Amino acid sequence: DAGVTQSPTHLIKTRGQHVTLRCSPISGHKSVSWYQQVLGQGPQFIFQYYEKEERGRGNFPDRFSARQFPNYSSELNVNALLLGDSALYLCASLKGFDTGELFFGEGSRLTVL
Amino acid sequence: GDSVTQMEGPVTLSEEAFLTINCTYTATGYPSLFWYVQYPGEGLQLLLKATKADDKGSNKGFEATYRKETTSFHLEKGSVQVSDSAVYFCACGGTSYGKLTFGQGTILTVHP
Numbered sequence: 001d002a003g004v005t006q007s008p009t010h011l012i013k014t015r016g017q018h019v020t021l022r023c024s025p026i027s028g029h030k031s032v033s034w035y036q037q038v039l040g041q042g043p044q045f046i047f048q049y050y051e052k053e054e055r056g057r058g059n060f061p062d063r064f065s066a067r068q069f070p071n072y073s074s075e076l077n078v079n080a081l082l083l084g085d086s087a088l089y090l091c092a093s094l095k096g097f098d099t100g101e102l103f104f105g106e107g108s109r110l111t112v113l
Numbered sequence: 114g115d116s117v118t119q120m121e122g123p124v125t126l127s128e129e130a131f132l133t134i135n136c137t138y139t140a141t142g143y144p145s146l147f148w149y150v151q152y153p154g155e156g157l158q159l160l161l162k163a164t165k166a167d168d169k170g171s172n173k174g175f176e177a178t179y180r181k182e183t184t185s186f187h188l189e190k191g192s193v194q195v196s197d198s199a200v201y202f203c204a205c206g207g208t209s210y211g212k213l214t215f216g217q218g219t220i221l222t223v224h225p
Contacts, residue, residue: 004156033211042117042202042215043157056212090157094211100145100164102213104157 002026004105006091012111013081021076021108025093031055032074033102034066035090043090049074078110086112115140119203119216126193126223134188134219136177136203144205146170146179146186147213151200160188160201193223 005024013019025032031050035043048056049068068074072093078085088109092102120135138146148160148170161170166181175190186203200220206213 031211040217042204042217043213045212045214048211050211058212092157092211100147100162100206101159102157102211103159104149106156 004091004093004103006089006105006108008108009106010109010111012113014113015081015083017081017112019078019081019110021078021089021091021110022073023076023091023093023105024073025091026095026103029093029095029103030072031094031096032068032072033092033094034074034076035092036060037088037090037107039087046076081112083112086110115144115205115207115214117203117205117214117216119201119219121217121219123220123222126221128195128223128225129192130223132188132190132193132197132221134201134203134221136186136188136216138184138186138203138205138214140184140205140207140214142207143181144207146177147204147206148175148177148186148188149202149204149215151202151218153199157202193221195223195225197221198223 033048034046037043045058047066052068063079088107092104145164147162149157150160161172163170163179203216204213
């Protein structure tokens, strides 16, 4: 089975632009979470979606939004990009709330110039 | 909110040395505790976990024990290998496991 897949793997944007990142969870996994990992730091939680509903949100501004589709794939959108948004954006899927194991994709590396 | 503090790195060891990476947490309730590993060029992978006090998680020779009295979850391995070189992250999470709080990561380099 394929793991968590994310696209694009790398992208460069300029300040003020908008970006959309995509994630496909492992087949059968219904929950997707998004994390931001700034260089040299641990991942920070942005959103969790389960069954297409937002189930949790981290301390990120409203410029960050996400959604989950009927096939459980997900998009993360960031508007009005700032230099500080440069980071690795990780998507993780969760089979069920009883397991506790998140399966991470390899991430989308965003550089904002 | 929850927080996780890991010992600062990087950590450099010779092959077959003993490894300890300290991790302490602050959380409400009774979180589950995790160690994730990130090998060069790869995504985060779960290394081990413990879901309640005094539980010991273990995998690939690594161990960590959930110590509620000291709010700690230190990672240990008796004899490291060059292939263990990676970044190690301690994390805690509550009932909603999609939301984890991570430490800042510890870079481990093992020399032959």
